[in-house]
Amino acid sequence: MNKKLKFEKLLSGEDNSILLFKPIVMHFAARHIGATYGKFASDYKVLVESNIRCMETFDFDSVSLISDPYRETSAFGARIKYLDEGVPQCLDKLVNSVEDARNLQIPDLYKCERTLDRIMGAAHYQKLLKGTVPVGGWIEGPLAEACDLAGLSEMMMNLMCDPDYTNFLMDKCMVVAKDFAKAQINEGCDYIGIGDAICSQIDAETYSTYVKDRHKELVDHIHSLGSKAKLHICGDINHLLPSISELNLDIIDFDWQVDLIKAREILGEKIVFKGNINPIFIQDASTDEISKLATSLVTSQKGTKFILSGGCELSVYTPHENIKALRQNLK
Numbered sequence: 001m002n003k004k005l006k007f008e009k010l011l012s013g014e015d016n017s018i019l020l021f022k023p024i025v026m027h028f029a030a031r032h033i034g035a036t037y038g039k040f041a042s043d044y045k046v047l048v049e050s051n052i053r054c055m056e057t058f059d060f061d062s063v064s065l066i067s068d069p070y071r072e073t074s075a076f077g078a079r080i081k082y083l084d085e086g087v088p089q090c091l092d093k094l095v096n097s098v099e100d101a102r103n104l105q106i107p108d109l110y111k112c113e114r115t116l117d118r119i120m121g122a123a124h125y126q127k128l129l130k131g132t133v134p135v136g137g138w139i140e141g142p143l144a145e146a147c148d149l150a151g152l153s154e155m156m157m158n159l160m161c162d163p164d165y166t167n168f169l170m171d172k173c174m175v176v177a178k179d180f181a182k183a184q185i186n187e188g189c190d191y192i193g194i195g196d197a198i199c200s201q202i203d204a205e206t207y208s209t210y211v212k213d214r215h216k217e218l219v220d221h222i223h224s225l226g227s228k229a230k231l232h233i234c235g236d237i238n239h240l241l242p243s244i245s246e247l248n249l250d251i252i253d254f255d256w257q258v259d260l261i262k263a264r265e266i267l268g269e270k271i272v273f274k275g276n277i278n279p280i281f282i283q284d285a286s287t288d289e290i291s292k293l294a295t296s297l298v299t300s301q302k303g304t305k306f307i308l309s310g311g312c313e314l315s316v317y318t319p320h321e322n323i324k325a326l327r328q329n330l331k
Helices: 003-012 027-032 037-042 044-058 071-076 098-103 113-129 142-150 152-161 163-186 197-201 204-224 238-244 260-267 279-284 287-301 320-330
Strands: 019-021 080-083 086-090 135-140 191-195 228-232 251-254 272-277 306-310
Touching: 003 019, 019 320, 027 037, 027 044, 037 044, 037 080, 037 086, 044 113, 044 320, 071 113, 071 135, 071 142, 071 163, 098 163, 113 135, 113 163, 135 142, 135 163, 142 152, 142 163, 142 197, 142 204, 152 163, 163 191, 163 204, 191 204, 204 228, 204 238, 238 260, 251 260, 260 272, 260 287, 272 279, 272 287, 279 287, 279 320, 287 306, 287 320, 306 320
Parallel strands: 019 306, 135 191, 191 228, 228 251, 251 272, 272 306
Antiparallel strands: 080 086
């Protein structure tokens, strides 16, 4: 049974005995093939090779197109600076007023270098893997992208003080998110990750007011295109779980602050849980400590839909033997 078929059987509920393994890797993946983070984020061939090599070395069960949060921001017109050994930097704050938001043009994602690069990455995966491995695309969620365009602190103030401005800007972000999801799905992505990490920093009422319905709209859009939807919100999202239960997600990433047993009580059995070991623990612990924790986690999740992973991106300094210790607990 190839990796894609295993993935499909797990998501459909046909075989809940399947346990998959897919940590989030970016800088680590680049370093694994001797490339820089800058090359990983700017050249789809490097990103694809890095992910495939990690899959082969550590027996990951899928590959991904995640790299950094500024693909859509760049398409809107922001300048991006690539760092050899760090996350790319956004050099421009494009939206400083409601007038700026009104003047923001919806980009053609096929004519913008960074969004086209990710689209080409999806196609390159299919060329090399020939449909045997699930490929995960990636888009920014509406609040995360609004923060990228207008500034994080400024957008948090707008959530409290200017609902009309907030809604207008986030609606523009939604248009691009939908277009970007469609473009990646058209090139063969089996699921689309929605990254909206900033949502862990807002209260449940604000999430329900501004973000929940937009997340649901994205999930429905992805489903209408024949793909699956995954939500990634870093940090403590316990307070958001009742709202998230209404999104009809296929997969959700959990960071280490979330108790998976309690989350399952709220979200039910249909959704695939992915996580949730602290990446710092994976980096620093001994292989025996990692095996003990992973064994406990896998045992607690047997019979449910589960993908073993770190709670967020693995550190570039994570020892190879520690990742292999995680993988061994699923065999």
